[in-house]
Structures are given as structure tokens and as C-alpha cells.
Amino acid sequence: MTALLAGGLGIAVAPSRAQxxxxxxxxxxxxxxxxxxxxxxDHKGRFVRDxxxxxxxxxxxxxPKRISEFRTDLSGxxxxxxxxVSGSMESKLGNAREAANHVLSWLDEREDEAAIYxxxxxxxxxxxxxxxxxxxxxxxxxxxxxxxTSLHDAIAATAKRVAAREGRRHAVVVLTDGADNASRxxxxxxxxxxxxxxxPVYIFGIVPGIDNPDSEEATSSASRSALGGDLSDLATxxxxxxxxxxxxxxxxxxxxxxxxxxxxxxxIAFESSGAPGWHPLVVKARDKDLTVRARSGYIAGQSRxxxx
Numbered sequence: 001m002t003a004l005l006a007g008g009l010g011i012a013v014a015p016s017r018a019q020x021x022x023x024x025x026x027x028x029x030x031x032x033x034x035x036x037x038x039x040x041x042d043h044k045g046r047f048v049r050d051x052x053x054x055x056x057x058x059x060x061x062x063x064p065k066r067i068s069e070f071r072t073d074l075s076g077x078x079x080x081x082x083x084x085v086s087g088s089m090e091s092k093l094g095n096a097r098e099a100a101n102h103v104l105s106w107l108d109e110r111e112d113e114a115a116i117y118x119x120x121x122x123x124x125x126x127x128x129x130x131x132x133x134x135x136x137x138x139x140x141x142x143x144x145x146x147x148x149t150s151l152h153d154a155i156a157a158t159a160k161r162v163a164a165r166e167g168r169r170h171a172v173v174v175l176t177d178g179a180d181n182a183s184r185x186x187x188x189x190x191x192x193x194x195x196x197x198x199x200p201v202y203i204f205g206i207v208p209g210i211d212n213p214d215s216e217e218a219t220s221s222a223s224r225s226a227l228g229g230d231l232s233d234l235a236t237x238x239x240x241x242x243x244x245x246x247x248x249x250x251x252x253x254x255x256x257x258x259x260x261x262x263x264x265x266x267x268i269a270f271e272s273s274g275a276p277g278w279h280p281l282v283v284k285a286r287d288k289d290l291t292v293r294a295r296s297g298y299i300a301g302q303s304r305x306x307x308x
């Protein structure tokens with residue numbers, strides 16, 4: 001199964017450095033409620049708690065919108081850990097497993113749930129969504145990385161599965177070196193899919209120090225990595241982030257930050273104008289010293305993509 005997405009999926013493309021156009025898509029005619037999760041930090045990078053609806057501004061295609069629903073009481077976190085097991089990960093899979101175990105260690109076994117997927121050119125479910133998952137299954141220790149990489153396709157397919165987990169703060173956490181040589185979808189197309197369904201994508205870059213642009217030992221080629229380019233765009237447009245981690249300490253810190261961000265999400269809802277097309281979305285705090293991270297847009301008439 002080399003095609004990870006079912007045929008007929010309407011794909012909205014989040015504008016990126018290289019792409020602005022949006023492919024045609026079928027729209028529902030009714031007014032839709034758009035829900036978006038947001039994380040707020042102050043100028044020192046600290047999470048901001050106790051905000052109310054009036055502290056936010058929402059702009060739909062440049063037009064201010066009235067917030068119709070505002071919540072901070074979502075219970076539980078739902079994450080999909082997505083492992084790159086293609087050939088390029090042969091020397092890195094052990095570090096990827098370490099990073100994933102750090103993520104799982106921060107989950108609450110009573111309320112939080114996780115699922116585990118692997119991919120090369122196929123997407124495989126290792127563990128379905130379940131609570132009390134605090135360590136990786138032993139089967140991941142015997143995997144031998146092999147084959148090409150359909151990274152973008154795997155992220156899109158996994159995001160759709162996470163979106164079905166209602167009433168939770170959810171995300172896809174991808175453990176990869178950033179290489180992609182077999183996807184049908186571009187990073188911009190994946191951004192559009194994940195943005196439509198409001199699933200933040202966190203990229204956990206598992207690379208040695210010479211390939212980490214933030215490392216003192218980085219080579220000149222590190223700055224040209226997809227982890228700092230297309231994948232960074234993808235994560236940002238979905239409301240997620242890229243963490244490039246080359247040491248055990250960096251992997252531990254990044255894992256905790258991902259879970260902390262999910263636990264500090266605000267849920268904001270508003271009514272779409274219904275005008276057909278991709279709607280760029282901007283969520284701001286009225287306090288200009290605060291920074292808000294949220295998804296980049298949505299398709300009018302459907303807060304989730306229409307796959308029929």
C-alpha cells in the first residue's frame with residue numbers, strides 16, 4: 001500500500017514560501033463553526049494562563065470575528081507518535097525511541113492516551129489509541145529501518161486519525177531525520193490538511209550534532225535541512241513546532257515542552273462567513289507582549305476536511 005491517503009480527499013494548501021494556490025474542493029453550504037486551539041506565551045517564553053475570550057482577537061481572511069465559544073477545560077491529551085523507520089534512520093532509531101519514551105513519561109495514565117505508528121512508504125499501526133501507555137512496546141526494539149520515505153503522506157494520514165479523537169487536546173509527534181523521497185504530497189499540502197482539522201504537528205528532528213543547525217558543531221549543510229525549511233513551515237502552519245534534538249538532554253526537554261504546550265491550549269470557536277476557499281486565520285492576544293501560536297487557516301463550510 002504505497003498510497004497513504006484515500007483517493008478523492010479534498011486538499012487545501014496552506015500558503016508557504018513556495019506555494020499560494022489552493023486546489024479545487026467541494027464545500028458545504030451551511031454556516032460552519034470553526035474551532036481552533038491556541039497556545040500563548042509571554043516575552044520570556046512562559047505559558048500564559050487564565051486568559052478569557054476577550055483577551056483574544058480572531059481574524060478570518062483579515063476580517064475580525066466574534067468568539068462564540070471559549071474553553072480551557074478539555075480533559076486529556078491524545079497524541080500519535082509517528083516513527084520514521086526508513087533506511088536513513090538506521091543509526092538514529094535508538095535515539096528516536098528514547099525521545100518517544102520521554103514523551104510517554106509525561107502522559108497521565110488515567111486521562112491521556114497515545115497511539116504508535118511507523119512508516120517508510122507504508123503507514124502501519126503498532127499500537128492503537130490507549131491509556132496507560134508509559135513505555136514503547138518491545139516490538140519497536142527489533143525494527144530494522146529500510147526503504148524509502150513517504151514522510152509528508154504519513155503525517156497527513158496520521159493527522160486524520162488523531163482528529164477523530166474527540167474532546168481531547170491532540171497532536172501528531174513525528175520522530176524523523178527529515179528526509180522525504182517518496183511522498184505524493186508536498187509539505188504545503190500536508191499543512192493544509194492538518195490545519196483544516198486543527199491538529200498541530202510537532203516534528204522531532206532526530207539528527208547528529210553536525211546536522212543540527214543550532215549545534216556548535218553543525219556543518220554548513222545543516223542550515224539547508226528540511227527541518228529548518230519545509231518541515232518548519234509545515235509545523236508552524238498547523239500550530240505545532242520543530243524541535244531538533246541531538247543529545248539526550250535536548251530530547252528530554254523537547255518532549256516535556258510538547259506535552260506542556262498541549263496542556264496549555266485554549267479552545268476558541270467562531271462562525272465562518274461561509275465564503276468558498278481557503279481562509280487564512282490569525283489569532284492574536286490584545287496584549288502585544290504576548291505571542292499566540294495557532295493553525296494558519298481552514299476551508300470554509302467544513303472545519304474538518306470532506307473526504308466523501
